[in-house]
Amino acid sequence: KNIVVLVSGSGTNLQRIIDCTESGEIPDAKIALVVADRECFGLQRAEKHGIPSHLIRKGKEFSSKLTQLVPADTDLVVLAGFLSILNTDFCEKFSGKIINIHPALLPKFGGKGMWGNHVHEAVLNAGETESGATVHLVTAGIDEGDIILQKSFAVSEDETPESLAEKVHSIEYEIFPKAINKVLGR
Ligand code: GRF
Numbered sequence: 001k002n003i004v005v006l007v008s009g010s011g012t013n014l015q016r017i018i019d020c021t022e023s024g025e026i027p028d029a030k031i032a033l034v035v036a037d038r039e040c041f042g043l044q045r046a047e048k049h050g051i052p053s054h055l056i057r058k059g060k061e062f063s064s065k066l067t068q069l070v071p072a073d074t075d076l077v078v079l080a081g082f083l084s085i086l087n088t089d090f091c092e093k094f095s096g097k098i099i100n101i102h103p104a105l106l107p108k109f110g111g112k113g114m115w116g117n118h119v120h121e122a123v124l125n126a127g128e129t130e131s132g133a134t135v136h137l138v139t140a141g142i143d144e145g146d147i148i149l150q151k152s153f154a155v156s157e158d159e160t161p162e163s164l165a166e167k168v169h170s171i172e173y174e175i176f177p178k179a180i181n182k183v184l185g186r
Helices: 012-023 041-048 062-069 088-093 117-125 161-183
Strands: 002-007 030-036 053-055 076-079 098-102 130-137 147-154
Touching (some): 012 041, 012 161, 062 088, 076 161, 098 161, 130 161, 147 161
Parallel strands (some): 002 030, 030 053
C-alpha cells in the first residue's frame, strides 16, 4: 500500500508512521511521498529515511499542485500535523482515503483556528475533565469527517497547555498507527 503524508511541523507523528512501516507494525505499506506546505523538520525526517519529499508553499494553488503531485493509485493520504486546508477537488478525488489527527476529542474543539496550543487552551478554559486525540476522515468541512479512532485521558488539576500537548502526543503515537491499519483494512 502506498501512503502519502502531509506535514507542516516537527513531524513526530510522521516519525512514528515511518518507524511503524519500517518495523512492520503497519504491514505491507510504504510512505511513497511526504509533502510539506512550509519549511519544517518533517521534511528532514523524510530525507533521513530516503523518502521522496516535496515542498509546495501554502497558498491558493496548494491543493491543485498537490493533486498533480499525488499519484492516483495512492491508498491513503495522512495529515500529520498539517495546517493547510485541502480544497474540495482534492478531498473528492481521494474521498474515504484521507485521514487527519486532531489533538482533542472531536466533535468538541474542532474547526477553524483550533490547532496546536489553541486547542489545549480552549479545553482548559472550558473546564473539561478529559481530553484526548481523534483520527478522522477528511472531508471538505474542517474537522467534520467520520471518526475512525479516538482515545481520551483525564485532565489533571495542575494541567497546562504544554502538559496537555505532551499527553495528547503520546496518545497520538498510539492511535495513529492503529487507525492507519484500520483504514487500510488490516
Ligand atoms: C499533533 O498534535 C496533531 O494532532 C496536530 O498537530 C500536532 C503535530 O505534531 N494536528 P507533530 O508535528 O506530529 O509532532
